[in-house]
Amino acid sequence: MLASSRRKSSLAFLQPYLLIAPTLILVLMFNIVPAFRTVNDSLYKPARGLNAAGKPPEFVGLQNFRDIFDESHYIGGRFLRTFRNTIIFAVATVGIGVPLGLLMALLLNRHQPLLGLWRFAIFYPSLLPLIGAASIWSFIFSDSIGLANAMLKTFGHPGLNWLGDRNLVLLSVIIVNIWKQAGYFMIFFLAGLQNISRDIYEASSLDGAGPLQQFAFLTLPLLRRTLLFVVVISFTFAFQTVEQLQALGEGGPADSANLLLYLVFQNISERRNWGYVNAMTIILIGVVLVFTLSNFLLFERDETQR
Amino acid sequence: MKDKNILLDRCGDALKVALAIIFLLPLFFTILVSFRPEAEPVTNGNIFFGSEITLINYQRALVIAPWSLHYLNSIIFVAGTLLVQLVTVTAAAYAFARMEFFGKRILLLIILLQLMIPSGVLLVQNFRTINMLGLFDTRIALMIPYWGSAFGVLLLRQTFREIPIELEEAAHIDGANLFQVIRHVYVTNSIPAYLAFALVSVSSHWNEFLWPFIITRSEEIRPLTVGLNKLIKTTDQGAFYGQLMAGTLIVIAPLVILFLLFQRQFVESFARSGIR
Numbered sequence: 001m002l003a004s005s006r007r008k009s010s011l012a013f014l015q016p017y018l019l020i021a022p023t024l025i026l027v028l029m030f031n032i033v034p035a036f037r038t039v040n041d042s043l044y045k046p047a048r049g050l051n052a053a054g055k056p057p058e059f060v061g062l063q064n065f066r067d068i069f070d071e072s073h074y075i076g077g078r079f080l081r082t083f084r085n086t087i088i089f090a091v092a093t094v095g096i097g098v099p100l101g102l103l104m105a106l107l108l109n110r111h112q113p114l115l116g117l118w119r120f121a122i123f124y125p126s127l128l129p130l131i132g133a134a135s136i137w138s139f140i141f142s143d144s145i146g147l148a149n150a151m152l153k154t155f156g157h158p159g160l161n162w163l164g165d166r167n168l169v170l171l172s173v174i175i176v177n178i179w180k181q182a183g184y185f186m187i188f189f190l191a192g193l194q195n196i197s198r199d200i201y202e203a204s205s206l207d208g209a210g211p212l213q214q215f216a217f218l219t220l221p222l223l224r225r226t227l228l229f230v231v232v233i234s235f236t237f238a239f240q241t242v243e244q245l246q247a248l249g250e251g252g253p254a255d256s257a258n259l260l261l262y263l264v265f266q267n268i269s270e271r272r273n274w275g276y277v278n279a280m281t282i283i284l285i286g287v288v289l290v291f292t293l294s295n296f297l298l299f300e301r302d303e304t305q306r
Numbered sequence: 307m308k309d310k311n312i313l314l315d316r317c318g319d320a321l322k323v324a325l326a327i328i329f330l331l332p333l334f335f336t337i338l339v340s341f342r343p344e345a346e347p348v349t350n351g352n353i354f355f356g357s358e359i360t361l362i363n364y365q366r367a368l369v370i371a372p373w374s375l376h377y378l379n380s381i382i383f384v385a386g387t388l389l390v391q392l393v394t395v396t397a398a399a400y401a402f403a404r405m406e407f408f409g410k411r412i413l414l415l416i417i418l419l420q421l422m423i424p425s426g427v428l429l430v431q432n433f434r435t436i437n438m439l440g441l442f443d444t445r446i447a448l449m450i451p452y453w454g455s456a457f458g459v460l461l462l463r464q465t466f467r468e469i470p471i472e473l474e475e476a477a478h479i480d481g482a483n484l485f486q487v488i489r490h491v492y493v494t495n496s497i498p499a500y501l502a503f504a505l506v507s508v509s510s511h512w513n514e515f516l517w518p519f520i521i522t523r524s525e526e527i528r529p530l531t532v533g534l535n536k537l538i539k540t541t542d543q544g545a546f547y548g549q550l551m552a553g554t555l556i557v558i559a560p561l562v563i564l565f566l567l568f569q570r571q572f573v574e575s576f577a578r579s580g581i582r
Contacts, residue, residue: 015484016410019401022394023417026454031420034431041431107322116569121326123573124333127561129513129531135538135554136332139339139547147335179329184576191577211314240426243515243531247538261427265516268430277430284427292422 035285042278046271057275064279075276082251082258083283085170089177089259090238097178098230101185102223106215108186109193123183130180134247137176138163141248169252173259176244181237185230192226193219229299236291239284260284333562340364340552363546367553370540371533372525379445380529383518384511387449388504395455395503399462400488404474420456429520436521447521448529452511458503461578465499466492502575505568509561530557 042064047055070076104122108115125133140147141162149159162172196219204214220227242262245251251258251266258266264280267273341359344366401407402414425432432451441447473491482490493500515531522528534557541550565572 013407016401016405016407019397019405020413020417023398023454023456023459024413026394026450027417027420027456029435030425030432030451030454031423031428032416034425034428034435035423037431037434038428103321104325107318107325118322118326119569119573120566121330124562124565125329126576127509127513127565127572128558129515129534131515131531131534131538132513132554132558135534135550136336138538138541139551140332140335142547145547147331179332183329187573187577190573211311240424246515246535261429261516264429265520268433268520274430281427281430285423288424288427289422296418296422 038278038281038285042275042282045275060275064275065282068276068279068283075273078255078258078263079276079280081255082260082263085255085258086239086260088170089174090235092174093177093181093238094231094234096174097182098185098227098234100178100182101230102189102227104182104186105189105193106219109190122186125180125182126184128180130241130243131246133180134176134244137172137179137244138247141172163249164253166253166256169249169257173244173248173257176248177238177241180244181234181241185234188226188230189223192223196222225299229295232291232295232298236288236295239288239291336551336555339548340555342548344546344548363548363552364556366546366549367537367556370549370553371536373530373533373553373556375526376528376530376533379527380512380531382445383448383529384508386445387452387511388507390449390453391455391458391503391507392500394453395458395462396488396493398459399466400492402459403463403466404471417454417456417459420454425451426517429516432517433520442521443523443527445527448518448527451517452507455503455507457579458507461499461503462496465496469495499578501571502578505572505575506579509572512561533557 041057043059043061044057045060045064046057067073068076068079071080108118108122112118128136139145143149143159143161143164146162148162152159160168162168200218200222201214204218209217240261242259242265245257245259245262249257251262255263260280261284264277264284267277270277340363341361342363343358343360344363398417402410436442436447436450441450469492473495474487477487477491512529513531514529515535518529519532519535522532534553537550537553541547
């Protein structure tokens with residue numbers, strides 16, 4: 001033992017660094033350096049005019065940010081509408097999807113016949129590609145032959161233009177997202193519920209507590225951590241889920257249902273807009289960072305300090 | 307009191323059935339529409355099958371994109387991503403779990419920044435990086451941003467730390483080198499964690515669309531989701547929903563079937579994917 005450790009000792013201190021090097025380099029290359037470059041590039045405008053491709057970009061300070069927050073500017077109009085949509089989309093998804101996930105976890109918590117079937121029914125949308133889920137719903141929402149309008153018509157309603165009416169497209173997108181994500185939220189609540197001891201419920205029902213009291217005074221307080229966690233990650237996700245728009249109206253008429261990351265995606269081939277795209281990405285990173293950082297501070301800090 | 311509880315239970319059961327039906331309806335109608343004659347409204351004729359059962363939608367969908375090629379591409383994409391991840395993640399997880407070295411905490415924090423600044427939001431800059439590396443429209447370009455995984459490092463570091471250190475000491479006494487220790491002590495005893503990581507990694511990359519769409523141009527390497535996008539865009543022009551639903555089913559079938567077979571593993575793996 002001693003001999004071998006002495007023989008290795010000259011280079012052994014390098015070992016841990018070699019082990020983490022691949023991960024570290026990849027994270028630097030595809031996460032950290034690009035994040036700093038986004039900040040830098042958001043202060044520049046690509047050169048204009050003929051043969052602009054070879055010319056260096058022009059430093060413009062915070063002008064890109066002023067433009068994207070300027071309602072009268074063409075990119076500002078698009079950005080502000082899209083930013084507002086993104087917030088509505090996130091709040092609605094979280095506000096409806098998370099309670100729905102909790103409700104379904106409560107319904108599926110106890111051991112019961114056909115558990116597999118129930119779990120499949122609720123969770124399978126989470127496993128579909130977003131673009132596949134959206135493709136299914138593009139049929140449901142389609143004008144003439146769609147399921148949504150067929151149902152409305154049986155109630156005597158003439159039907160709605162789900163993906164064409166600028167007041168409706170965002171709602172359609174939100175419905176799809178809730179359907180897709182609620183099952184994913186549910187499994188965190190199921191895991192949380194399983195950690196609550198059965199004895200507590202038995203003791204409380206001996207004391208005469210009904211199921212509703214048990215939910216309000218036992219389950220909910222004991223699930224507080226899980227609930228907080230799911231709310232934080234669901235917000236983080238909401239700002240990054242945009243692929244469904246590809247099949248659901250591509251942001252709707254006049255960006256009425258556009259989302260931030262999708263607006264970035266739409267402008268990626270427009271070289272002259274790259275300054276704006278980087279500025280928008282900064283806003284997006286900022287929002288995602290706030291939520292993931294609070295997730296980290298709330299749940300993982302103790303974990304890394306051990 | 308008792309009666310009230312029974313009533314509540316019944317309400318719960320009814321709600322459960324209603325929610326399950328609502329959630330299953332889209333899949334159910336996707337299957338129905340894929341077998342119906344093209345563009346026949348849902349209300350026309352027999353609510354379930356329309357005027358006849360037909361495979362024409364599948365035949366049409368099969369012509370629009372080279373699905374078997376897309377399948378192969380998706381398999382190469384997720385397998386190539388996962389295999390490299392397994393190596394990078396295991397190495398880093400071991401170092402952070404069991405070694406002491408200068409800068410350990412700060413280096414771990416740097417890696418964890420990946421969770422806070424996901425590469426998915428850095429589309430433009432990563433697109434530029436790939437172009438600068440001359441990797442545009444290659445399979446490597448699809449996979450390389452995912453080869454390092456902070457999630458995997460965290461998950462396995464946690465798992466490795468729960469393995470008794472005595473096992474490692476015993477292996478050292480038997481003369482095992484570092485590679486053998488990691489392989490026979492740590493990897494062998496962490497199979498459930500690896501399975502969880504693999505399921506989350508495979509299903510998330512199998513479903514990915516934006517990055518593959520941006521970073522590739524040739525059909526020869528594009529995955530299934532990009533093929534589905536082509537089908538969606540073709541359908542847009544003529545409202546061929548039967549064909550679109552048939553194509554969608556071709557794309558989603560494997561994951562849905564895998565989920566049916568390994569439900570418990572999927573649910574448990576995804577429950578760990580939040581990392582706490």
